[in-house]
Amino acid sequence: MSRVACPQGAALLRFDNLTLGYNRHPAVHHLQGEIAGGSLLAIVGPNGAGKSTLLKAIAGELRPLQGRIERYGLDRRQIAYLTQQATLDQTFPIVVHDFVAMGLWREIGAFLGLGSEHRRRVHAAIERVGLHGLERRPIGALSGGQLQRALFARVLLQDAPLVLLDEPYGAIDAASVRDLAALVRQWHDEGRTVIAVLHDLAHVRQEYPETLLLAREAVARGETTSVLSPANLQRARQLAEGHGDGTPAAVCRVDRDAA
């Protein structure tokens, strides 16, 4: 059933001297390295560090100013990308079932109907995120946490080998975070690559084995406990505030071997 095809451990993404930005103003500089298939990677850093910019570029929605991103055998439409500021119109008259079913687009496209198996999977996804019984409720009548659950259900149905989450737990309660984090763990267990931009360092330490600390450049990358050291976090803050002293960070290679 799953479309996860990337062999565990093989490189899924490669950054080659990657510089990203907007209107020729760089936001992230000279990233180098690989992300292996099956990784569960958190991207953390101060505001303005370029975390969302990097995610957008991985999703293929931002052309690099310099360098390139190699997506090994991965079409950008095989990437499930949950953005921080969705263009979703929450006043749109659509019910939870129909909204979540849009995640099946790769299978049914614009023109095929929903079969009974599709409907079963839609209901299973809705139940998996804890929205059972709300299938016929308009999305405009959902709370923030419920809407985020519906968005996760849509991602679930996309069955994508690479899942990008941009601050997925902003403004939702602890129970929703707990449930959705369990879903992220499930994706990881299924062999999917999950890359999430997060702010809650305690959550990252608890849930994510690997972390990339960004501050307009890669400050550190590797095992979460070593990356989130006081020294690295201090250096990230300095870099974000423009006080970098030019000395290399404790871990600054962005390839998996550096972990």
Added chain:
Amino acid sequence: MSEFLSTWPPFSPFFEFAFMRRALAGCLALSLGATPIGVFLMLRRMSLAGDAMSHAILPGAAIGYLVAGLSLPAMTLGGLAAGLAVALLAGGVARNTVIREDTSLATFYLLSLSAGVLLISLRGSSVDLLHVLFGSVLALDDPALLLLGAFASLSIIALAIGLRLFVLEACDPSFLARISRLSPLAHYGFMVLLVLNLVAGFHALGTLMAVGIMILPAAAARLWVGNVGPLLLLASGIAIAGSLAGLLLSYHADLPAGPAIVLTLGATYLLSLAVGPLGPLASRWRSGWHFER
């Protein structure tokens, strides 16, 4: 039933006069073709853009008029060309410059409208201008009815085939762009359908009010239902009922038919605001009501 209606005085004009039946048939075509497009205009928050586009077709229709007089094919082709040109230019500028889509559309429609009025004034009378601006729903001939029917059929078929595409493009355009290559088709395809229906509406109701039969039933229906499928059906139903009532009002009160239809639809919208379950008053009355979880 038809025997009863034919003897019931309010409905007798439709049985007595062919022009009333033609007007009703034209409005029926618009209600089935143009009103669903109006629903999507509303859902895409482009209601005023639809109004702008209705003005944008004017210079094309005017050039058609200057070349061939009040010729249906010439004014239709001219209107289509001008509308599509403005839609493509406005969309292109919005996607490739810092000018946003609403401003971009406003600039081109203003250029287009002023050019159209200028062209008509060069060789037309005020009566001609009134025809273009306010239409002639009571003077629809066979070719005009066929045109309205053909455009309505095309719209219904296109909407039926591309419904999911249009829904997702209106609901979550970034998501559609991520998962499908059909995103530009959804946008420009919709604009083509919009122009087609505005040109059709322009023959019956004129450029100023063609958008009325699109937006007013859509807005009224939105105050009653919360899902897009029923919304499309209800909006068309309201458009049909409003057109019927507007034509009868126009006949019995001796009022111009186009404005009577649009005003009737406007009254339906105001009524929906007052009593529709999703309207502001109903929401206030039911402030204690809530979902079970």
